[in-house]
Amino acid sequence: MTPEGKVKEQVKKLLKAYGAYYHMPVQNGMGSPTLDFICCLNGRYVAIETKAPGKLATVRQQKTMAEIDAAGGTALVIDGSAEHLRQLQDWLIYVTTTGKLSAP
Helix, strand or coil: CCHHHHHHHHHHHHHHHCCCEEECCCCCCCCCCCCCEEEEECCEEEEEEECCCCCCCCHHHHHHHHHHHHCCCEEEEECCCHHHHHHHHHHHHHHHHCCCCCCC
């Protein structure tokens, strides 16, 4: 398994532990770019880009993340470090303890 693949497994484990819906789109060069994971929990949207330890998001990924943030979603880069995994876990805890968003 690749270093990034190991990070993806860690992210999946956390998402499943908190009951988040997620999918991992297959990028084929058509349509808008996105990140590795698209997730929803209690009506809140988060997209996650996974990276091998020490690697950074590309300029294109950073642009996608900025668009997600501007639309009111959350975008995270997770590289498998304890700090990044804790950031994701903190988001998951916050979302599960603040209740479900109601429809407008």
